[in-house]
Amino acid sequence: MSARTPEQRHEADQRGREGEAAAAMFLAQNGWRIVAERVKTKAGEIDLIAKRSGLVAFIEVKWRARSASLADAVDERRLARVAAAVEMVWHDYATDGEDIRIDVILLAPGRKPTHIENAWMPFG
Template identity: 65%
Template sequence: MKRQLAERQGRSGEARAALWLRAKGWRVLDQRVKTPAGEIDLVAKRGKLVAFVEVKWRKERKDLDHAIDEHRLARVAAAAEAVGHRYVTEGEDMRVDVILLAPGAFPRHIANAWQP
């Protein structure tokens, strides 16, 4: 039961993040992309930039500061490398972004969150 609730909240957070990205001029290319290295929540494009986006939703705003860590970012980066060829064409750049969400908080978009 608890796992199902977390899954629903995660999907809701991803939908909110996708709406927010669209409002900021991004085009969402894909959602919940599964790879052998892990899952990518959103793939979005704006201009010549493709972002592989990790979305984190927390019940409280104070928990957002600890919602993402280097290990999780490394998994998203590895997943992006595995499927980047599907979304990134010649001359385009790619990066890993994070969007943090909590009730009553404005979405926090961390651009280029992964820098090995």
């Protein structure tokens, strides 16, 4: 795999931000409150953190130009990295005894967002 140019990295970052904004809007429309975006830890980044009635979801957002590419957008290694990041900060967000989980939202042009609940369960 060849290295990305600075322009390609910028474009990918911009698409990622747009995807995260679309995922945040989707979550808000479904009763979630976004409490943090792009939380950086030594283990990696958490795209979105959202709360809803006794639950805190740490959400990995994946956007692809073609919906066929979504099947390969998230793998165990990537989710393990998100889980490691969640382990570092979950106590800062689940302050009222809420349950926590890691979700994934998959986005592609021309299709509704796919929300995968409990995509990874790092505790238990």
